[in-house]
Amino acid sequence: MTAARPRSLPATGSPAVPAALLITAILLLALNLRGPLVAVTAVVDPIRADLGIDAATAGLLTSLPVLCFGLATPLASALLARVGLARGVLVALGVLFAGVVVRSLDGLPAAITGTVLLGLAITAGNVAIPVVIGRDLSRHAGAVLGAYTAALNVGSMLTLSLTVPIANATGWRVALASWGVLAVGSAAVWWWATRGPEPMPAPVPDGPATATPAAWWRRPVAWLLTAAFAGQAFAYYGVTAWLPQLLRDELAMPAATAGAAASIFQIAALGGAFGVPVLLRCTGPVPTVLVVCAAWTTVPLGFTFAPQLWAVWCVVGGFAQAGGLVAIFSLIVRVARDAAESRHFSALVQGGGYTVAAAAPPVLGAVHSATGGWTAPLLVVLAAIAVLAVAGVIATSGGRTATRPGPG
Structure with a gap:
């Protein structure tokens, strides 16, 4: 039965999982794919003062993840091909949580390391979600892609609006680390929506063109x-x-x-x-x-x-x-x-x-x-x-x- 209709089923291959749950998991994941990056821009002054860095160095905290978007796509595709989309996204959310925490530890090396981890994790999410939508929600792909794009911007809006008030109460390190809670919640919903065996290997971008x-x-x-x-x-x-x-x-x-x-x-x-x-x-x-x-x-x-x-x-x-x-x-x-x-x-x-x-x-x-x-x-x-x-x-x-x- 799963082989006959592979594109109409959720990522688990189980028709018992409602499409609404998978869509919810996708939208929650999208909140994590830009928000943690732009959160830095709201507290750049205390970060510079605390770490003793200039503006150009502070810019690395937002530019390094974007560099990952450009250079780490093959690595993200290999991960998803090896472990599957469902597990691959869970791994990415785990790396994202680690990056959020490490970035808030003491010193510039920790900030850079955490930023790179964020970039790698978000790159995997960027690659995986359009494939999930096309494979498992093909009948509603246009609407889901629109909602997904909107959720990316909502995530940025939330972090820009709330990071400074949190930082005023707790400091910039806790403010940035607090967004790890969103990653944990997203991982829980993603696991619930994609639990069970995956129906087939993840269809990741292929190699050189042949035709x-x-x-x-x-x-x-x-x-x-x-x-x-x-x-x-x-x-x-x-x-x-x-x-x-x-x-x-x-x-x-x-x-x-x-x-x-x-x-x-x-x-x-x-x-x-x-x-x-x-x-x-x-x-x-x-x-x-x-x-x-x-x-x-x-x-x-x-x-x-x-x-x-x-x-x-x-x-x-x-x-x-x-x-x-x-x-x-x-x-x-x-x-x-x-x-x-x-x-x-x-x-x-x-x-x-x-x-x-x-x-x-x-x-x-x-x-x-x-x-x-x-x-x-x-x-x-x-x-x-x-x-x-x-x-x-x-x-x-x-x-x-x-x-x-x-x-x-």
């Missing part, structure tokens, strides 16, 4: 989309890392208020996640990319010339940061000639883009330290958005964008 009409890596659109995603991801992780500090410096916000204000940038992403697929269908790829990039520019330009309107720039920029992600991955689907090429494009775009994005927090931190202000770092963000705009428009103009509709 594309021509070498996929020779297509210029693949590299253009990689450059576009690098600009998108660089801008997102740079702004996410330093927005609370910028609000404190430019508007004299208290730390707790700045953390809550920065969370608007994350929660406004829900508009982009659900709005850009509609925009793609109504206007086409090129206008969509231009709208997203125009919205993105309001962040560096708005905070440079009218920082008092910070809430507007956070809302519009939040739409843009999620919209850019949706637009690029929709374009991958549109220009790929078959499923195999789509997988290779996705791997190249994510690997290259996240590797570049890992440099954003330390680069912006170093520029801020060198100039003593935020104008120059914001100009760096504007340059990254320009890369997104130019590469994205060329890719959409020259790629085969009419063969298949984008997701959404």
Whole structure:
């Protein structure tokens, strides 16, 4: 019976487990896949003072996990292939809990070690969840993927809003370590939803392509989309890392208020996640990319010339940061000639883009330290958005964008 309908069953292969329970487990897991990383940005000042580090070094606490996203995907895929999706995610949550705790121990080496553990664990989650959704919830994949994307941003919003109040009462170490409770709760629900034997080995990303009409890596659109995603991801992780500090410096916000204000940038992403697929269908790829990039520019330009309107720039920029992600991955689907090429494009775009994005927090931190202000770092963000705009428009103009509709 399980062999006859493998895609309609939950991850355990047991029809007794409701789909709602698996969806709940996925959404709880998603809260852990960004929140622990952005929590650092809300308490960067006490971390720097306690550890005696400069802004560029502090930026490593948010950039190293992003580097893992780019470089550790093969390791995450190997883990999931060996132990299966259900056990692999449990292992990842265990590593994530260890990373949260180790990061809060004394000294910079512990902070760096814990940060790397977080990056490795979250990389495994990034790889596993889309596969789980496609395999076990295929009938509701679109809705679940939308909810999953929303939960990623909700996790960021929660940690940005609550880390500073917890830190004021207990100190930054306890505040960051407290998010390990969320990992434990997620692991418990995940185990309950995926208990029992797995029906088949995890279908992780495979090796080199064997049946594309021509070498996929020779297509210029693949590299253009990689450059576009690098600009998108660089801008997102740079702004996410330093927005609370910028609000404190430019508007004299208290730390707790700045953390809550920065969370608007994350929660406004829900508009982009659900709005850009509609925009793609109504206007086409090129206008969509231009709208997203125009919205993105309001962040560096708005905070440079009218920082008092910070809430507007956070809302519009939040739409843009999620919209850019949706637009690029929709374009991958549109220009790929078959499923195999789509997988290779996705791997190249994510690997290259996240590797570049890992440099954003330390680069912006170093520029801020060198100039003593935020104008120059914001100009760096504007340059990254320009890369997104130019590469994205060329890719959409020259790629085969009419063969298949984008997701959404």
